[in-house]
Every structure is written in structure tokens, then in C-alpha cells.
Amino acid sequence: MKIRTLIFLLAVITCSMGLAQTVPGDSAAAEDFKPASTNQPGREFPQVNSEGRVRARISAPEAVRVQLDISAVKYDLTKDENGVWTGDSDPQDEGFHYYQLWIDGAAVPDPGSLYFYGASRWGSGIDIPAQDQDFYALRNVPHGQIREQLYFSKSNDTMRRCFVYTPPGYDTDISMRYPVLYLQHGGGEDETGWPNQGKTNLIMDNLIAEGRARSFIIVMDNGTWRWPENVPRPKPGERPSGPWPPKGWADGFMKTLLEDIIPMIDSNYRTLADPEHRAMAGLSMGGMQTRVITLAHPELFSYIGMFSGGSISPEDVKNAPGFKENIKLVFVSYGSHELENPRRGFGGDPKANTGALEEMGIKTHFYVSPNTAHEWQSWRRGLHEFATYLFQE
Amino acid sequence: MKIRTLIFLLAVITCSMGLAQTVPGDSAAAEDFKPASTNQPGREFPQVNSEGRVRARISAPEAVRVQLDISAVKYDLTKDENGVWTGDSDPQDEGFHYYQLWIDGAAVPDPGSLYFYGASRWGSGIDIPAQDQDFYALRNVPHGQIREQLYFSKSNDTMRRCFVYTPPGYDTDISMRYPVLYLQHGGGEDETGWPNQGKTNLIMDNLIAEGRARSFIIVMDNGTWRWPENVPRPKPGERPSGPWPPKGWADGFMKTLLEDIIPMIDSNYRTLADPEHRAMAGLSMGGMQTRVITLAHPELFSYIGMFSGGSISPEDVKNAPGFKENIKLVFVSYGSHELENPRRGFGGDPKANTGALEEMGIKTHFYVSPNTAHEWQSWRRGLHEFATYLFQE
Numbered sequence: 146m147k148i149r150t151l152i153f154l155l156a157v158i159t160c161s162m163g164l165a166q167t168v169p170g171d172s173a174a175a176e177d178f179k180p181a182s183t184n185q186p187g188r189e190f191p192q193v194n195s196e197g198r199v200r201a202r203i204s205a206p207e208a209v210r211v212q213l214d215i216s217a218v219k220y221d222l223t224k225d226e227n228g229v230w231t232g233d234s235d236p237q238d239e240g241f242h243y244y245q246l247w248i249d250g251a252a253v254p255d256p257g258s259l260y261f262y263g264a265s266r267w268g269s270g271i272d273i274p275a276q277d278q279d280f281y282a283l284r285n286v287p288h289g290q291i292r293e294q295l296y297f298s299k300s301n302d303t304m305r306r307c308f309v310y311t312p313p314g315y316d317t318d319i320s321m322r323y324p325v326l327y328l329q330h331g332g333g334e335d336e337t338g339w340p341n342q343g344k345t346n347l348i349m350d351n352l353i354a355e356g357r358a359r360s361f362i363i364v365m366d367n368g369t370w371r372w373p374e375n376v377p378r379p380k381p382g383e384r385p386s387g388p389w390p391p392k393g394w395a396d397g398f399m400k401t402l403l404e405d406i407i408p409m410i411d412s413n414y415r416t417l418a419d420p421e422h423r424a425m426a427g428l429s430m431g432g433m434q435t436r437v438i439t440l441a442h443p444e445l446f447s448y449i450g451m452f453s454g455g456s457i458s459p460e461d462v463k464n465a466p467g468f469k470e471n472i473k474l475v476f477v478s479y480g481s482h483e484l485e486n487p488r489r490g491f492g493g494d495p496k497a498n499t500g501a502l503e504e505m506g507i508k509t510h511f512y513v514s515p516n517t518a519h520e521w522q523s524w525r526r527g528l529h530e531f532a533t534y535l536f537q538e
Numbered sequence: 539m540k541i542r543t544l545i546f547l548l549a550v551i552t553c554s555m556g557l558a559q560t561v562p563g564d565s566a567a568a569e570d571f572k573p574a575s576t577n578q579p580g581r582e583f584p585q586v587n588s589e590g591r592v593r594a595r596i597s598a599p600e601a602v603r604v605q606l607d608i609s610a611v612k613y614d615l616t617k618d619e620n621g622v623w624t625g626d627s628d629p630q631d632e633g634f635h636y637y638q639l640w641i642d643g644a645a646v647p648d649p650g651s652l653y654f655y656g657a658s659r660w661g662s663g664i665d666i667p668a669q670d671q672d673f674y675a676l677r678n679v680p681h682g683q684i685r686e687q688l689y690f691s692k693s694n695d696t697m698r699r700c701f702v703y704t705p706p707g708y709d710t711d712i713s714m715r716y717p718v719l720y721l722q723h724g725g726g727e728d729e730t731g732w733p734n735q736g737k738t739n740l741i742m743d744n745l746i747a748e749g750r751a752r753s754f755i756i757v758m759d760n761g762t763w764r765w766p767e768n769v770p771r772p773k774p775g776e777r778p779s780g781p782w783p784p785k786g787w788a789d790g791f792m793k794t795l796l797e798d799i800i801p802m803i804d805s806n807y808r809t810l811a812d813p814e815h816r817a818m819a820g821l822s823m824g825g826m827q828t829r830v831i832t833l834a835h836p837e838l839f840s841y842i843g844m845f846s847g848g849s850i851s852p853e854d855v856k857n858a859p860g861f862k863e864n865i866k867l868v869f870v871s872y873g874s875h876e877l878e879n880p881r882r883g884f885g886g887d888p889k890a891n892t893g894a895l896e897e898m899g900i901k902t903h904f905y906v907s908p909n910t911a912h913e914w915q916s917w918r919r920g921l922h923e924f925a926t927y928l929f930q931e
Contacts, residue, residue, distance in 0.1 A: 185660050186728075205644035207603060228643060246646075250621060251598035253639075253646040260653045260660055267578050267653055283697050288688040293739075295681040304676050316806060319712055335579075346686075413709060 174198050174233050181258070183241075183272045188257040197236040197273045201246065201255060204229045208249050215244035215271075238482075239275035240522020241342045243268060261342050265333040270342055275522060279351075280529050281344035286354035287313035291340045294413070298405040305367065307406065308340045309414065312353060312360035322415045324361040324422035324536040326448075327402065328528070329368045329431025339365040339528075342521050348529050358532045361422075364410055368398045368427070368434055395437040402438065403445070420471060424535055426450025428524040436461075443468035448535050450476040452527035453483055453519050456495035459505055473538055475502055476531045478512040480523035510534060567591050567626050574651070576634075576665045581650040590629040590666045594639065594648060597622045601642050608637035608664075631875075632668035633915020634735045636661060654735050658726040663735060668915060672744075673922050674737035679747035680706035684733045687806070691798040698760065700799065701733045702807065705746060705753035715808045717754040717815035717929040719841075720795065721921070722761045722824025729760045732921075735914050741922050751925045754815075757803055761791045761820070761827055788830040795831065796838070813864060817928055819843025821917040829854075836861035841928050843869040845920035846876055846912050849888035852898055866931055868895055869924045871905040873916035903927060 178192035178200050190202040201213040201220075206228025212219040215234050222232030243263045246255050254260060254268045261270035289312040298305045312323065328345070330338035339345045345363060352358035372378050373393035379385045411418040423446050427435045432454015439449045440457065444467050449457070456477045462468050477499045484496075499511045512530045514523040571585035571593050583595040594606040594613075599621025605612040608627050615625030636656045639648050647653060647661045654663035682705040691698045705716065721738070723731035732738045738756060745751035765771050766786035772778045804811040816839050820828040825847015832842045833850065837860050842850070849870045855861050870892045877889075892904045905923045907916040 187658070203644055203646075205642055207642035208601075208644060209642070210600060211644075248641045248644050248646065249598055249600035249602070251596055251601060251604075251641050251646075253596075253641065253644075253649055254653075256646055256659065256661065260647075265580070266649065268649065283688070285690045285697060291686040293684040293733075295676070295739075295743075297678045304678060316808075340686075346688075415709075 174200075181271045182274070183259050183270055184257055185259055190257045191255060191271055193271070193273055197239065199234040199237060199242075199244070199271055199273075200231065201234075202229060202231045202257075203246060203248070203255065205248055210247070210249055212247040213244065214247055214252070215242055219247065237273050238517050238520060238522065239273050239278075240517060240520060240525065241270055241272050242520065243270050245269055262337050263331075263334045263342070277526070281347045281351070281525055283347055284351060284354070286350055288350050289313050289315065289346055289353075291346050294409075296405070296409045298401060300400045300404045305401075305405070307336055307364055307366035309410070310340070310346050310349060310363040310365070311414070312362070313350060314360070315362075315415075319415070321360075322417045324359070324424070325410060325414075325416050326361055326363045326424040326426060326532075326535060327406070328363050328365050329425075329427030329434055330365070331427075331429035331431055331454075331524075335369065336365050336367040339363075343528065344525055345528065348525060349532060352529065352532055359536045361424075361536055362410070362414055362416060364406065366402070366406055368431055370394050370397055370430075370434075373397070390433070395434045398434055399438045399441065403442065407445075420445050421447050421473075422536060424448035424450070426452065426476070426528070426531060427454055428452040428527070429454045429519065439472070440465040440468065443471045447471060447473045448476070449474065450478075450527070450531040451495075452478045452524045452531075453480060456493060456498040457502060458493055458498045459501045462502065462505065462507070469505065469507055473508060474534055475499065475507055475509045476512070476527075476534060477509070478514065478523070478527040478530065480514045480517035480519060482516070482518035483523070484513065567593075574664045575667070576652050576663055577650055578652055583650045584648060584664055586664070586666055587626075590632065592627040592630060592635075592637070592664055592666075593624065594627075595622060595624045595650075596639060596641070596648065598641055603640070603642055605640040606637065607640055607645070608635055612640065630666050631910050631913060631915065632666050632671075633910060633913060633918065634663055634665050635913065636663050638662055655730050656724075656727045656735070670919070674740045674744070674918055676740055677744060677747070679743055681743050682706050682708065682739055682746075684739050687802075689798070689802045691794060693793045693797045698794075698798070700729055700757055700759035702758070702803070703733070703739050703742060703756040704807070705755070706743060707753070708755075708808075712808070714753075715810045717752070717817070718803060718807075718809050719754055719756045719817040719819060719925075719928060720799070721756050721758050722818075722820030722827055723758070724820075724822035724824055724847075724917075728762065729758050732756075732758045736921070737918055738921065741918060742925060745922065745925055752929045754817075754929055755803070755807055755809060757799065759795070759799055761824055763787050763790055763823075763827075766790070783826070788827045791827055792831045792834065796835065800838075813838050814840050814866075815929060817841035817843070819845065819869070819921070819924060820847055821845040821920070822847045822912065832865070833858040833861065836864045840864060840866045841869070842867065843871075843920070843924040844888075845871045845917045845924075846873060849886065849891040850895060851886055851891045852894045855895065855898065855900070862898065862900055866901060867927055868892065868900055868902045869905070869920075869927060870902070871907065871916070871920040871923065873907045873910035873912060875909070875911035876916070877906065 175194045178194045181191050181193050192200040211222040211230040220232050220234050222230035224230050245252050258269040260267045292309045294307050294309050376391045425435045432451035439446050477495050499509045503509045514526040517523040568587045571587045574584050574586050585593045604615040604623040613625050613627050615623035617623050638645050651662040653660045685702045687700050687702050769784045818828045818839050825844035832839050870888050892902045896902045907919040910916040
């Protein structure tokens with residue numbers, strides 16, 4: 146190979162890399178980057194600019210390749226003379242995103258960010274400022290508490306943990322009793338999702354301060370499911386041949402919720418322990434669990450919320466005796482990008498299903514989060530919207 | 539250089555690396571490694587063996603050097619044919635240790651571990667099984683709660699956060715009022731230290747279940763201090779020329795505690811809001827804050843605990859009017875290794891000081907945690923011991 150050919154190929158490679166990635170200096174990024182609100186105390190990086198680009202930086206003097214991995218795209222960072230690597234992502238949607246760094250083939254958390262549980266690991270997360278971020282801002286209003294509640298589960302024969310939001314005044318107004326929302330996370334997440342990246346307490350404290358939501362208790366437990374014992378398990382590496390998720394997938398958590406969690410909450414908190422004052426909601430997998438559990442036990446709940454987690458069809462209602470009589474609201478929400486690129490696996494058209502329920506005489510609300518996808522900003526907004534409808538009758 | 543010379547040099551290098559580090563295979567490590575209790579759910583590494591060695595493992599196919607950095611020693615890991623790096627540390631003290639990985643010069647958290655705030659960063663931590671670990675085990679006993687409490691601080695003109703432990707039965711026995719312990723973390727840590735790596739709730743729940751401690755509330759706030767405004771600040775890179783810590787270093791947190799935290803706790807929790815039922819304790823820097831604050835305001839507290847954080851001398855008592863009359867117990871503890879290698883900066887001989895107070899007629903207790911250093915196992919044991927003395931008069 147001649148030298149000129151080599152230089153030409155290198156130029157082509159460099160150009161094509163330039164197209165596939167964004168690097169500081171030769172990128173068109175607006176230079177108004179600021180440290181992210183999700184950074185560890187005192188950390189200058191990662192940063193976010195007004196376009197929603199993320200700029201990552203890490204010192205790795207001996208490394209040969211460092212990448213920022215966010216929203217399923219890896220961006221190459223470039224090294225300066227001190228061994229410090231820096232690089233930018235493309236603009237991200239408003240709100241919260243999981244991400245990680247790759248250092249010479251190792252996927253690791255960014256030491257600059259706070260850590261969140263999602264994608265089945267504790268790792269980096271970053272909040273892109275949003276136009277409506279004031280609804281989950283920490284303000285000087287009366288605040289409720291997030292409580293870590295440990296309890297023994299008979300149905301699982303083990304200690305378990307949930308987080309419980311109690312509204313402002315819960316400890317001083319000790320004659321008051323409160324409705325309860327059981328609120329579930331998505332797949333690969335756990336009971337920390339809603340209190341951490343979900344900003345549940347701040348959303349509720351702000352709504353209550355504005356007089357826009359009733360005060361209620363929120364219970365956030367761990368809905369991670371295991372393969373049902375009576376369904377043949379696919380071999381490692383094989384795709385499941387039967388329906389997905391497998392029949393009975395939600396039975397384990399349903400049993401835990403009905404036999405352990407609800408009775409524990411009703412005996413340890415000042416709840417209004419009747420179906421009229423009990424709601425269930427969840428995001429993604431948690432929405433699918435909400436659907437299965439409330440269709441199986443409509444006698445226990447009055448309000449249902451599914452955030453990016455399917456919908457309930459007229460056919461579902463016909464097969465669930467008591468549903469139409471008991472349920473006061475079916476709330477369904479999605480991020481707008483999800484509706485542009487529908488996800489399979491949630492069953493049917495969520496908007497059409499919700500409209501059909503309304504025609505059957507069931508009160509519904511269909512909410513679309515603008516310019517967001519299957520991500521936490523959609524779910525923060527979903528909860529914010531849903532909460533204003535809860536326990537109002 | 540001849541090939542035989544090269545091979546000889548490589549052999550020398552390999553041998554000397556073998557002496558300077560511990561690697562699996564050629565090390566004498568007992569092969570009974572198990573995943574650490576502090577691992578992320580489902581993660582096989584890091585592991586700990588019966589000697590207290592830590593085995594780290596990470597996939598980093600393109601890396602040239604990977605190290606495990608624990609207890610101020612870096613251990614080289616070795617790469618297998620799949621690009622997975624593995625290596626062991628020397629035996630560690632029982633209990634909790636912060637650690638990190640180095641990948642080609644980048645210091646990063648281990649993606650296998652849970653994360654803890656200490657050394658001024660959120661990062662990896664690992665628990666080495668301890669002979670007495672049952673005292674902080676999660677057992678099927680009645681459990682209290684850890685509550686996240688947000689509040690507005692007038693003295694700082696900002697929202698702040700603390701964690702509050704309420705004992706079992708707090709929500710059901712609503713006529714009961716409780717004593718309060720204000721419990722502070724060390725330097726580079728924050729309000730999450732005692733509830734996370736400190737295991738405060740489990741230590742208390744177990745003691746209360748055994749009838750060995752009275753039920754009381756514990757408040758864990760953020761005692762991070764800023765350089766006092768009226769003391770000249772050393773230039774970056776310079777060592778402070780005056781006393782260390784600088785005069786007035788504890789004034790900021792003292793003001794926050796007295797003007798914001800204690801009144802907020804007394805108005806939001808069912809406390810016994812008198813000095814007889816108020817205690818203060820802390821570890822390291824938090825012990826030094828406890829010393830300064832209780833000597834300045836002995837009229838507000840009855841019980842004092844300092845874990846690896848200095849002691850109180852007869853001279854201190856003479857300069858603190860009311861101290862001798864009001865204080866019911868001065869508790870001082872250290873890890874045994876700290877007493878073998880005394881740390882400077884905490885002032886005087888803690889055992890001699892404590893003995894001298896006892897001779898003055900002040901009740902004291904001096905506790906030594908066996909085979910531990912300036913680390914969390916000493917402080918877990920310190921709290922466990924201190925709690926049995928609290929509010930017993």
C-alpha cells in the first residue's frame with residue numbers, strides 16, 4: 146500500500162468517525178455546558194448544554210479508547226495532552242437517562258455522576274433540564290417523607306423492603322387517615338426507582354402545596370418477577386417459544402402484594418383500608434403488572450394507572466367480573482415518541498382501547514408526554530398527571 | 539537484544555511482579571471466595587475469602603493495566619484469554635472498606651459493588667464478614683424506619699436533608715415520646731453514612747429486640763464544614779499555617795444544629811424535648827464536632843459519644859461551666875489499631891483523658907473495638923456499645 150493511499154484511507158476513516166460521533170472542537174455544540182444536577186457533590190462533569198448534549202470527561206492517561214454510552218449510542222471521547230478524555234453526545238430528550246462509560250473495553254459508571262438502579266445495575270444517570278422541571282423541583286414547601294420500611298414476607302419466607310411516601314402533615318395530623326397508591330417500577334429497576342429518579346416525593350409535595358392533589362400514601366415495592374415454576378423455562382440462549390411474558394409471570398408479585406404488602410401497610414400506616422381508597426399504577430413492566438392484578442382483583446382497587454405499560458381493552462373488562470362496577474378511573478399514558486414508534490408486547494392500540502372503555506361507560510384519561518420516549522420523564526409526567534385525578538370522588 | 543536475554547528479562551519481570559502483588563493461581567489465597575454481601579443484586583464479583591482477601595474481576599479486553607485499590611494499596615490484576623482481569627488483595631480487617639478500580643489510569647467504581655458515600659465520593663464499598671456481624675444483620679424482628687426528612691434551614695437559607703431513625707412501634711404507640719440522639723458522620727462522608735454503611739437501623743432494631751437498649755430517635759444530618767469566613771484561608775496547595783482544624787470550624791454546623799435541626803426535630807417528631815433526653819455522638823470529624831458543640835452547650839445535652847474522634851480532658855471540663863453537672867456520660871471509643879498507631883490531631887491520650895474525667899466524678903466509658911482501625915467496623919461497634927448506655931437514668 147502506498148503512503149498516499151494510506152493517508153487517503155485514514156482521512157476517510159477520520160471523516161466517517163466524524164459523522165458517527167460528536168467531539169468537542171469540531172462539533173457544532175453550543176458552548177454553554179453546565180454541570181448536571183445529577184452530579185456528585187462538587188463534580189464539574191458530566192455537563193449538559195442548552196441543546197441537551199451531554200459532555201463527559203475522565204482522566205485515563207494510559208487508555209487507548211474511552212466512550213460515552215447513552216441512549217444506546219457510543220460516542221468516542223478524545224484525549225488531551227494530560228491524559229484527560231472529553232466528548233459530547235448528540236442532543237438527548239428532556240429528563241433522566243441512564244448512561245455509562247467504556248474504558249478500553251470495560252463498562253463502568255462515570256465517577257462524576259450519582260448512581261441509580263436501572264437496566265439491572267446501579268450505575269450513572271443524568272438529568273437533562275426540562276422546560277417543565279419545576280413540577281419536580283425541590284422547593285420550600287411542606288414536605289412529606291420517604292420511609293424505608295422493612296418487613297417479613299410470609300409468602301416469600303424472607304425479609305423485604307419497600308419505600309413509603311407519607312404526605313406533609315402525616316405525623317402532626319394524627320387523627321387523619323389516608324388513601325394509598327401502590328406504585329411499581331419497570332423491568333430491570335427496583336423499589337428505589339420511583340423515590341430516586343422518579344422524584345415521587347417532590348412531585349407530590351409540589352402538587353399538594355398547590356392544592357392540585359389530595360394527600361395520600363404511596364407504597365413503592367420491588368416487583369421483580371421470577372420465571373413461573375409451572376411453565377417450562379427456555380434453555381439459556383434460546384428465545385421463549387410460548388407467549389411473552391410467560392403465563393403466570395405476575396402471580397408471584399400479586400401474591401406478595403395481596404398477602405403481605407397491603408395487609409402490612411394497612412396495619413402500620415393510618416390508611417383508609419377499603420377499595421375506594423386504594424389505587425395501583427406502574428411504569429412499563431409495572432404497568433403490565435397493574436393490568437394483570439387489577440383485572441384479577443377489581444374488588445380491591447378503584448383507580449388504575451399504566452405509564453408506558455399497555456392498556457385495558459373492552460375484551461379484558463368483559464372477562465373481569467366487577468371491573469366496570471368498581472373501577473373509577475383507568476389512566477393510560479405514553480411518551481409521544483413511543484406512539485410514533487409503537488413498542489410491541491403491550492397488546493393493542495392503547496389510545497383506541499382507552500377510548501373504547503370510555504364508550505363502555507368507564508371513566509378514563511389518556512395522557513401523552515410531549516417529546517419523550519420510554520424513559521423517566523414520561524413517567525414523572527404520568528404520575529404528575531395521574532395524581533391530580535386520584536381519590537377525588 | 540537476543541531472544542534468550544529477552545525471555546530472561548521477561549521471567550525476571552514476571553517473578554518480581556509475583557512478589558509485589560497477589561494473583562490467583564500463584565498466590566496462597568484460600569480458595570473459598572464468595573460474593574460479598576455488599577454486591578449489586580446477582581453480581582458474582584467482588585468476592586471475599588475466609589482470610590478476608592478481596593478478589594476483584596472485570597472485563598476490560600483492551601486494557602493494559604487494571605488494579606484493585608483498597609486500604610491504600612493497589613493490587614495488579616491479571617488478564618485471561620477472554621480479556622477478563624482478576625486479582626486478590628491482602629487480607630483486610632473485618633467490616634466495611636471503601637475501594638475502587640484503576641483501569642489504564644482511570645479511577646472508577648467497581649460495577650459489581652453497591653455504592654457508598656465516603657472519601658468525598660460515591661463509590662465502591664465492600665463488607666468483610668466479621669465474627670460479630672450478627673449484631674448488624676437483617677433479622678426477622680420488629681423494625682424501625684429510616685426516614686428521609688427535607689427541611690428549610692433559615693441559618694443557611696436553603697433546603698437541607700437529614701435521615702431520621704424512628705424505633706419499632708413509633709407509628710402505633712402514638713402516645714409515646716422518645717429521647718433523641720444526634721449522630722454525625724466523618725470527614726468526606728455525609729448524612730447517608732450512618733444509615734447505609736453504618737447499619738444504624740439494624741443495630742438499633744436488634745438491640746431493642748434483645749431488650750438491651752431503650753427505644754430512641756436518631757437524627758443523622760450533614761456536618762460537612764466550610765472554612766470559617768473570619769479565618770484567613772490558605773492558598774491552594776499551601777498547608778494551613780494556623781491550628782488545624784481552623785478556629786471556628788465547627789461553628790457553622792453548631793448553628794445549624796441548634797437553630798434549625800433540633801427545633802425542626804422537636805416540632806415534627808414525638809420527642810422528649812429536654813436536655814436529659816438529648817444525646818450527641820459522632821465518628822472522627824463528627825466526634826470532634828460533638829466535643830466542640832457539647833463543651834460549648836453542656837446545658838443542651840446529657841450523653842456524649844466520640845468514636846475515633848478525640849476525647850474530653852479535665853481542662854476542657856474546667857473551661858465549660860455546667861458540663862460536670864449536666865453530662866451523665868462521656869463515651870469514648872477507638873479501633874484497637876488506632877491506639878497502636880495513634881492518630882495525631884485529636885488531642886491528648888483518649889484513655890488517660892477519659893480516666894481523668896472518671897476521677898473527677900463524671901461517668902465515662904472507654905471502649906476498644908478489637909482488631910479494627912479508623913474504619914466503619916469500629917464505629918458500628920462504637921454505636922452498638924454506646925446505645926446500651928443511653929437514656930438509662
